[in-house]
Each structure stands twice: as structure tokens, then as C-alpha cells.
Amino acid sequence: MSSVKIGLLGLGVVGGGTWDVLQRNATEIARRAGRDIEVVAVAVRDTAKARALLGDSVRISTDAMEIVRDPNIDIVVELVGGTELAREWVLESIAQGKHVVTANKALLAKHGNEIFAAAHERGVMVAFEAAVAGGIPIIKAMREGLTANRIQWVAGIINGTTNYILSEMRNRGVSFAEALADAQRLGYAEADPTFDIEGIDAAHKLSLLASLAFGIPVQFSKAHIEGITSLAQEDIQHAQRLGYTVKLLGITRARPEGIELRVHPTLIPADSMLANVQGAMNAVLVHGDAVGQTVYYGAGAGALPTASAVVADLVDVARLLNAAPEQRVPYLAFQHDAMADTPILPMEEVQSAYYLRLRVDDRPGVLADVARILASAEISIGSMIQEPAGDHADIMFLTHEAREGAINGALSQIQSLPFVRSAVTRLRVEA
Amino acid sequence: MSSVKIGLLGLGVVGGGTWDVLQRNATEIARRAGRDIEVVAVAVRDTAKARALLGDSVRISTDAMEIVRDPNIDIVVELVGGTELAREWVLESIAQGKHVVTANKALLAKHGNEIFAAAHERGVMVAFEAAVAGGIPIIKAMREGLTANRIQWVAGIINGTTNYILSEMRNRGVSFAEALADAQRLGYAEADPTFDIEGIDAAHKLSLLASLAFGIPVQFSKAHIEGITSLAQEDIQHAQRLGYTVKLLGITRARPEGIELRVHPTLIPADSMLANVQGAMNAVLVHGDAVGQTVYYGAGAGALPTASAVVADLVDVARLLNAAPEQRVPYLAFQHDAMADTPILPMEEVQSAYYLRLRVDDRPGVLADVARILASAEISIGSMIQEPAGDHADIMFLTHEAREGAINGALSQIQSLPFVRSAVTRLRVEA
Ligand SMILES: NC(=O)c1ccc[n+]([C@@H]2O[C@H](COP(=O)([O-])OP(=O)(O)OC[C@H]3O[C@@H](n4cnc5c(N)ncnc54)[C@H](OP(=O)(O)O)[C@@H]3O)[C@@H](O)[C@H]2O)c1
Ligand SMILES: NC(=O)c1ccc[n+]([C@@H]2O[C@H](COP(=O)([O-])OP(=O)(O)OC[C@H]3O[C@@H](n4cnc5c(N)ncnc54)[C@H](OP(=O)(O)O)[C@@H]3O)[C@@H](O)[C@H]2O)c1
Numbered sequence: 015m016s017s018v019k020i021g022l023l024g025l026g027v028v029g030g031g032t033w034d035v036l037q038r039n040a041t042e043i044a045r046r047a048g049r050d051i052e053v054v055a056v057a058v059r060d061t062a063k064a065r066a067l068l069g070d071s072v073r074i075s076t077d078a079m080e081i082v083r084d085p086n087i088d089i090v091v092e093l094v095g096g097t098e099l100a101r102e103w104v105l106e107s108i109a110q111g112k113h114v115v116t117a118n119k120a121l122l123a124k125h126g127n128e129i130f131a132a133a134h135e136r137g138v139m140v141a142f143e144a145a146v147a148g149g150i151p152i153i154k155a156m157r158e159g160l161t162a163n164r165i166q167w168v169a170g171i172i173n174g175t176t177n178y179i180l181s182e183m184r185n186r187g188v189s190f191a192e193a194l195a196d197a198q199r200l201g202y203a204e205a206d207p208t209f210d211i212e213g214i215d216a217a218h219k220l221s222l223l224a225s226l227a228f229g230i231p232v233q234f235s236k237a238h239i240e241g242i243t244s245l246a247q248e249d250i251q252h253a254q255r256l257g258y259t260v261k262l263l264g265i266t267r268a269r270p271e272g273i274e275l276r277v278h279p280t281l282i283p284a285d286s287m288l289a290n291v292q293g294a295m296n297a298v299l300v301h302g303d304a305v306g307q308t309v310y311y312g313a314g315a316g317a318l319p320t321a322s323a324v325v326a327d328l329v330d331v332a333r334l335l336n337a338a339p340e341q342r343v344p345y346l347a348f349q350h351d352a353m354a355d356t357p358i359l360p361m362e363e364v365q366s367a368y369y370l371r372l373r374v375d376d377r378p379g380v381l382a383d384v385a386r387i388l389a390s391a392e393i394s395i396g397s398m399i400q401e402p403a404g405d406h407a408d409i410m411f412l413t414h415e416a417r418e419g420a421i422n423g424a425l426s427q428i429q430s431l432p433f434v435r436s437a438v439t440r441l442r443v444e445a
Numbered sequence: 446m447s448s449v450k451i452g453l454l455g456l457g458v459v460g461g462g463t464w465d466v467l468q469r470n471a472t473e474i475a476r477r478a479g480r481d482i483e484v485v486a487v488a489v490r491d492t493a494k495a496r497a498l499l500g501d502s503v504r505i506s507t508d509a510m511e512i513v514r515d516p517n518i519d520i521v522v523e524l525v526g527g528t529e530l531a532r533e534w535v536l537e538s539i540a541q542g543k544h545v546v547t548a549n550k551a552l553l554a555k556h557g558n559e560i561f562a563a564a565h566e567r568g569v570m571v572a573f574e575a576a577v578a579g580g581i582p583i584i585k586a587m588r589e590g591l592t593a594n595r596i597q598w599v600a601g602i603i604n605g606t607t608n609y610i611l612s613e614m615r616n617r618g619v620s621f622a623e624a625l626a627d628a629q630r631l632g633y634a635e636a637d638p639t640f641d642i643e644g645i646d647a648a649h650k651l652s653l654l655a656s657l658a659f660g661i662p663v664q665f666s667k668a669h670i671e672g673i674t675s676l677a678q679e680d681i682q683h684a685q686r687l688g689y690t691v692k693l694l695g696i697t698r699a700r701p702e703g704i705e706l707r708v709h710p711t712l713i714p715a716d717s718m719l720a721n722v723q724g725a726m727n728a729v730l731v732h733g734d735a736v737g738q739t740v741y742y743g744a745g746a747g748a749l750p751t752a753s754a755v756v757a758d759l760v761d762v763a764r765l766l767n768a769a770p771e772q773r774v775p776y777l778a779f780q781h782d783a784m785a786d787t788p789i790l791p792m793e794e795v796q797s798a799y800y801l802r803l804r805v806d807d808r809p810g811v812l813a814d815v816a817r818i819l820a821s822a823e824i825s826i827g828s829m830i831q832e833p834a835g836d837h838a839d840i841m842f843l844t845h846e847a848r849e850g851a852i853n854g855a856l857s858q859i860q861s862l863p864f865v866r867s868a869v870t871r872l873r874v875e876a
Pocket of ligand 2: 454455456457458459460488489490491492494507508509523524525526527530548549550551575576579745746747748751
């Protein structure tokens with residue numbers, strides 16, 4: 015069979031890795047795919063750098079759109095990043111009847127619904143395994159491996175940078191700022207780490223996982239997002255003493271009233287699978303009604319792991335190049351005409367257990383007052399530790415599950431108690 | 446689109462679970478598959494029991510072959526077990542041009558090559574996600590999710606019964622016999638547990654995983670198999686003190702000289718992912734050259750988790766019912782005409798680190814003699830602990846990696862030393 019012709023947009027970390035994997039494992043890949051996968055054109059800005067890597071066999075262009083419109087190309091692989099140019103290239107690829115593979119979670123979080131609709135209309139594939147959790151085949155697992163299930167919830171460590179920082183904060187006792195600086199020095203965090211440390215990148219990915227889980231459109235704008243920038247070393251230590259580890263989790267869960275969609279630092283039991291995911295590694299827990307709990311673990315980023323996912327998509331797409339659309343797996347796991355309009359719950363309606371830390375005057379009656387406020391909001395306390403520190407004391411509570419709205423109400427009352435010395439710290443807890 | 450018609454052979458644990466999942470999640474499944482999946486006929490021995498479960502809508506027969514030959518049926522789902530009748534039904538289904546889904550690892554370990562060859566010839570699919578690690582989509586991950594990789598090794602906890610027993614032996618300090626009796630009482634082990642505790646079931650599954658990893662025919666008969674029946678509580682305890690946990694692993698690894706294929710109790714670091722897989726759960730670690738280490742975790746057996754895998758296969762097969770064969774994923778990940786004849790290494794050629802326990806007379810010079818034998822076989826010692834116990838002593842060694850043949854030679858020399866009191870215990874160690 016003739017080779018499948020690829021146009022590669024971008025030859026950076028992931029694009030370079032993809033080129034590399036396609037070269038060195040060409041035989042292995044063809045033995046599986048049944049045909050060769052051949053990169054025929056590459057778009058970059060710096061052609062000299064690209065030429066040095068690619069040699070003479072491949073056409074290099076600084077005009078991505080020209081490659082998108084090249085009639086010889088079967089699949090466009092978008093590995094540039096960004097949401098505006100990438101959107102134009104992807105939509106034009108689709109309009110040209112080409113299939114698309116992308117690692118761009120920001121693009122799909124923002125423009126996924128538009129892109130999938132256009133692709134559906136035109137009858138082409140858009141594959142994005144590399145957009146979530148790098149080399150872990152989590153899109154495939156959720157889209158194809160768990161089709162028998164009503165998915166109940168998904169919780170993932172889906173940002174390696176923040177997991178690296180949290181691992182360092184826990185294992186070495188350093189502050190957030192120090193861990194971030196280390197991560198930047200070692201290449202685990204970018205010069206501008208905002209998307210990672212503010213939880214935005216995780217939320218991009220989570221909004222895709224939620225669609226795969228529940229058959230809803232991509233709704234990044236409705237996600238509740240908290241990063242790790244204000245996480246204090248002392249809370250990590252208190253958590254540890256209470257038997258928990260703090261991780262930045264993306265959580266999406268089906269409730270009778272709607273779907274929870276949230277990214278925030280979370281206390282999870284220290285002996286749970288996710289708690290033991292160290293450094294820049296990723297892991298996703300998926301709970302289905304038939305299968306129960308499953309976990310998928312691996313490298314969430316990096317040239318070769320991400321390329322592993324890009325190339326797996328290429329093999330899938332190559333196989334089904336000329337298949338009828340109904341023979342292909344739907345973009346977001348559910349048939350395009352069978353998507354649900356289940357609402358995303360506002361954060362006030364979310365249910366969670368909580369960790370609370372209060373700095374208070376160290377005098378009798380304080381605990382009673384706080385406990386009374388929690389009780390009247392029907393928030394029950396699971397455990398408590400109190401730590402005197404000179405003239406004040408720190409009190410840490412773990413609550414049972416409660417509505418976020420109820421906690422917010424109680425916290426604003428507690429905050430205004432005269433003996434509460436500073437802002438109450440609140441973190442969510444997953445069992 | 447019209448529904449896909451299923452003939453179900455067997456309505457026991459997995460068959461009943463499959464029926465159950467197809468009923469209760471019918472809407473969800475059709476929203477993904479794009480069409481209904483309908484069980485139209487079921488084969489059992491006891492029709493009254495089946496009728497009570499199925500109601501009147503489904504044809505029930507005691508003649509599986511009659512269902513296999515029913516021209517209305519698109520997919521035969523073999524959930525009876527055994528290797529002789531099942532082989533006949535599956536081969537006849539294929540001859541009839543029907544697709545097959547099975548959970549039967551014993552069948553595929555023994556007759557897989559024959560079955561896949563027949564299916565290839567006839568152009569039908571044979572899917573077997575449920576045959577390895579129950580609900581974990583490990584077949585899909587290896588066959589489709591990691592196609593970019595040269596797989597380097599696979600190590601799995603792929604038998605829940607033995608993992609339950611080993612977890613109990615470690616956590617509660619009970620003997621193998623006691624843990625087995627508990628497992629039987631709780632339904633984690635069958636009345637005749639031989640296949641599980643002797644490692645045969647794990648080896649069935651491992652031989653399938655090795656084919657998916659390396660593109661070789663199924664070669665169960667060449668697997669080295671050791672079960673857990675002679676594992677002593679004291680070795681579990683010594684392992685723990687050395688920082689290890691004992692698990693029954695299936696290991697397959699590509700070496701320059703050939704492929705290792707082996708099931709045996711194995712010491713693995715106590716903080717590794719696999720060491721923390723408790724009870725009857727399963728987990729498989731796959732190491733690829735691009736993706737690095739990935740791990741897949743979940744329930745390895747039980748009605749609903751196994752049904753989750755069966756139904757996922759049904760959705761896949763339903764989608765590609767009328768696709769061209771080249772549009773389908775190859776049975777064993779690699780194209781039928783691109784399989785390799787890489788040899789399976791005899792156990793003597795396998796490389797491993799080892800744990801050795803010797804009971805010896807407690808007198809000077811003993812350690813020196815043993816160390817000299819190991820040294821002259823070029824086996825280097827990583828660590829050693831010695832435990833005096835009255836007039837004798839137990840010595841435990843951890844060696845660095847060595848050839849199994851070299852260890853065998855050294856052990857037979859050590860065994861014949863006059864001061865060695867009983868059979869030397871040897872367990873393999875994975876880093
Ligand atoms: N890095 C990871 O580990 C990872 C993991 C998962 C997903 N992703 C996603 O993968 C995508 C690529 O990330 P990356 O880390 O590979 O980025 P990168 O290293 O910055 O590479 C970007 C590439 O795009 C090229 N490029 C930029 N603007 C272009 C333009 N206007 N026209 C043509 N080419 C242009 C660059 O060429 P020049 O070098 O010539 O400027 C470079 O080759 C992003 O969507 C990212 O979110 C990355
Ligand atoms: N159990 C698990 O968790 C699990 C997990 C993974 C894979 N598997 C595999 O799945 C398969 C089925 O296992 P299972 O545990 O479900 O077995 P099971 O509970 O013993 O059920 C076997 C079923 O097959 C029927 N059957 C037996 N002989 C038959 C015959 N000659 N003709 C027609 N029907 C016949 C039985 O019917 P009657 O009841 O009427 O006799 C029963 O419905 C096996 O290959 C097993 O290895 C099982």
C-alpha cells in the first residue's frame with residue numbers, strides 16, 4: 015500500500031520528537047500500521063534549524079497554510095501551539111478534506127466544539143491523544159476502552175510541572191517559590207509558568223476528559239480553576255500528619271444535578287495510587303459503573319512520550335483514512351448527534367470534604383464557637399488537630415462532605431470572628 | 446442503523462455480567478456505538494436458570510453450535526471457557542464469517558495462532574480484551590495506544606487470586622495455606638485453584654501480552670512458570686526488611702538474544718507502583734522506548750469489570766463490522782504477514798537479580814565459602830543480611846543481575862556444601 019503523507023506544522027519539542035520516533039521506529043510502526051507513514055512537508059519559522067534536523071528529503075516551508083493546502087498531504091499534524099493561527103490551520107485542513115492530529119489542548123479547550131463540528135460536517139478525523147497526559151493513552155482508554163460504562167468520575171494529575179513542584183515541596187520541604195525556581199532551572203517549568211501553576215493547562219485537559227466521560231460539549235469556560243501559587247508549606251505538612259498528600263487534581267464527576275468540573279489543590283490519602291505519582295509524571299483515575307476504578311500512569315510531557323501519542327493517532331488515522339465516518343470512533347466518544355446538555359454545576363453546588371486551617375487566639379471557647387458555626391451550616395467535622403504556637407494556635411479541621419456553598423457561608427462567618435487572626439485556609443479533600 | 450446481533454455462549458459470571466451491562470447501560474452504549482447491540486440468542490446447559498435471568502425476549506439453546514451457525518447473528522461471544530469445545534465453536538464461527546469476542550485466555554494461549562490464522566483467512570475479527578487483566582483496557586493500550594514504540598518490557602500482576610493471597614500473606618502474616626483457604630471462602634479463589642496458584646493462568650495471559658508487545662506468535666508452551674505454592678512467610682518478611690514486596694509477576698522482555706517469557710514470584714521495591722497493588726486488583730507495566738514507563742491498573746476479574754471489557758470489544762467490532770480487513774487493528778498488534786520469529790529464551794539465558802536464602806551452620810568461614818562460589822560464577826552480591834538462630838544461621842543475599850544459568854550452577858555447588866542445612870531458596874528480583 016502507498017505511504018500515508020503527513021504535513022507537520024511545528025518542529026519543536028513535540029514536532030521534533032514526532033519526527034524522531036517516525037524515523038527510528040519506522041519499521042516497527044509499519045509492521046503495525048500496515049503501511050509507511052511519511053512526513054513530506056514541515057512548517058517552521060526557522061528553516062535553517064529545520065533543514066539541519068530533517069536533511070534534504072522533506073519540503074520545509076515557513077507558510078503553514080501552504081502545507082495545509084498541499085493536495086498531496088493526507089494528514090496535517092498541528093504541533094505549533096497557540097489558539098488563533100492553529101485554529102485557522104486546523105479549520106482549513108478540515109475544509110480541504112484532510113485529517114488532523116494535534117497535541118494542542120488549549121486550542122481544543124477553546125475551539126474544540128467548532129473544530130469537531132466542522133470535521134463532522136466534512137467527514138474527517140481529528141485526533142488528539144497527545145493533548146491530555148502526554149504518552150498515556152488516556153483518550154483511547156476513555157473513548158474506546160470504557161465504552162460499556164457509565165463513567166462516574168475522573169480525577170487526574172494532568173500537569174507535570176505542578177506535580178513536580180508539589181512533589182518537591184513535600185519531599186524536600188521547600189516553599190512554592192523555591193520549588194518553582196528549581197523546576198524552571200531543570201526544564202520542568204517554562205519561563206512563563208502561568209498556564210501550569212494557575213491550573214489553566216490542567217483545566218484545558220480536564221474539559222476534554224469531561225466531554226469524553228459524559229458526552230457533553232467542551233466547556234472549559236465553565237471550569238472552576240485554582241492553581242498552586244498560594245499553597246503553603248505548612249499545609250502540606252499538616253496534610254501529611256493527617257495522612258494525606260496534596261496534589262493538583264482535575265476532577266469531573268456526574269451528580270444527579272449536573273457535572274462537577276474543577277481543578278484545585280486537593281488532599282488525597284497518602285496511600286492512594288494518585289498520591290504516589292511523583293515528579294513530572296501524570297496519572298488519571300477513571301471510575302466507571304461496570305469496571306470500577308481504573309488508573310492510567312505515565313509521562314505527561316516531553317518530546318518522546320508526547321510523540322508516542324501523536325504517532326499512535328497517526329497509525330489510527332492512517333488505518334481509517336478511507337473508512338466511512340460511522341466506522342470511526344466519535345471525536346468526543348459519543349456520537350455527534352447524541353451529545354448531552356447536562357449542565358456544569360456552579361462551584362457553590364459542588365460537594366466535597368474540606369481541610370480548613372485557622373490561626374486563632376489561644377484561649378478557651380474558640381473551638382466551641384467555630385464548631386457551632388460549622389454545625390449550624392450542617393457541616394460535620396471528621397477530625398481536628400490543634401497546635402499551640404506562642405500566644406496563638408493553629409486549628410486544622412477535616413470536614414465530612416458538604417456543599418461548597420455551605421462551606422463558603424460558614425467560612426465567611428468564621429472569618430469575621432474576633433479571635434480569628436488571619437485568612438482561613440481552605441483546601442478540598444478527596445477520599 | 447439496525448442493531449448488531451449477538452449470540453452469547455455462556456451466561457455464568459462473565460456472560461451474566463455482559464448481559465447485565467448491555468441491559469442497564471444500553472442507552473449509554475448506543476450513544477457511543479451509534480447503534481444498538483442486541484443479544485438475540487444465548488447458549489447454556491441449564492435453560493431454566495437462563496430463562497429466569499433473560500425473560501422471554503431471547504432465544505435460549507443448549508446447543509452452542511446451533512447459535513454459531515445462526516445466519517442472523519453477527520458476533521459470537523464465547524464466555525464458556527475451556528479449550529476444546531470453545532475451540533470448535535470459535536473456529537466454526539469464523540468459518541461462518543462471524544466475528545468473535547472471547548474472554549478465554551486458556552483458549553487463546555493454546556489455540557490462538559490457529560484461531561487468528563483462520564480469522565485472517567476469512568476476514569473476520571477476533572477480540573479478546575477481557576482475556577487479560579479483566580476490565581483494564583490493556584490489550585487496546587498495547588495494540589493501539591503504544592504503536593509508536595519499540596516495547597522493551599512488560600511486567601504484570603495479571604492474576605487476582607494470587608495477588609490477593611500474597612497481599613494477605615504480607616499484610617496479615619499468614620501462611621500460604623491459610624491465605625488460600627481465606628481466598629476460597631471469600632470467592633477470590635476457585636475450589637480447584639491450580640491454574641491460579643501454579644501461575645498457569647498468569648502465563649496464559651502473559652503469552653498474549655508478549656505477542657502484542659513483540660509481534661511474535663503466541664508461545665505459551667515456552668513460558669517458564671513458577672507459582673506461589675512454596676512461598677514461605679519468612680521470605681516475605683525478609684523481603685520486606687530489605688525494602689521489597691513479593692508479587693507474582695508475568696515478565697516478558699526483549700533482549701538482544703531473544704525474548705524472556707516468565708511467570709514467578711518476584712521481589713520488587715516496596716515503593717514501586719506494582720508493589721502497591723493490593724488484593725485482587727491487577728496492574729500491568731509497559732515500557733516503550735518512546736513513552737517510557739506506563740502503568741495500567743484496575744479490577745482483573747469479576748462479573749462487571751470483565752463484562753466492561755467484553756462490551757468494549759463489542760462496540761469496536763460493531764463499528765467495523767463491514768470495514769475492509771486492512772482498516773482493522775491486527776489481532777496481535779502487528780500485521781499478520783509481519784510477525785517476527787524472535788526466539789523465546791530458555792530460562793537458563795534469562796538475566797535477573799536474585800534473592801537467596803541459605804540455612805547454614807553458624808560457624809566461621811561459612812560466608813566466605815559461599816561468597817567464593819558466587820564470585821567465581823561472576824555473581825556479585827548487592828547486599829546481605831545474616832540472622833543467627835540457635836546453632837544455625839539464615840543468610841539472605843541480594844545479587845546483582847546475573848544469568849540464570851550461572852545462578853543455577855552456583856546454587857548447586859552451594860547446596861552441596863557440608864554446612865548448608867536445607868534447600869536454598871531462590872527468588873528473582875526486579876529493580
Ligand atoms: N512540550 C510538551 O511536552 C507538550 C506535551 C503535550 C502537548 N504539547 C503541545 O504541543 C504543542 C507544541 O508544543 P512544543 O512544546 O513542541 O512547542 P515548541 O517547542 O515551542 O515548538 C513550536 C514549533 O512551532 C513552530 N512555529 C511557531 N510558530 C510558527 C508559525 N507561525 N508557523 C510555522 N511554525 C511555527 C516553531 O518553529 P521555530 O522553532 O522555527 O520558531 C517550533 O518548531 C503545543 O500545543 C503544546 O501545548 C506539548
Ligand atoms: N470469572 C471471571 O472473573 C473471568 C475473568 C476473565 C476471564 N474469564 C473467562 O471467561 C470465561 C467464562 O468464565 P466464567 O467465570 O463466566 O465461567 P462460569 O461462571 O463457569 O460460566 C460458564 C457458562 O458457560 C455455560 N456452559 C458451560 N458448558 C456449556 C456448554 N457445553 N454449552 C453451553 N453453555 C455451557 C454455563 O452454563 P450452565 O450454568 O447452564 O452450566 C455457564 O453459563 C472463561 O474463559 C474464563 O477464563 C473469567
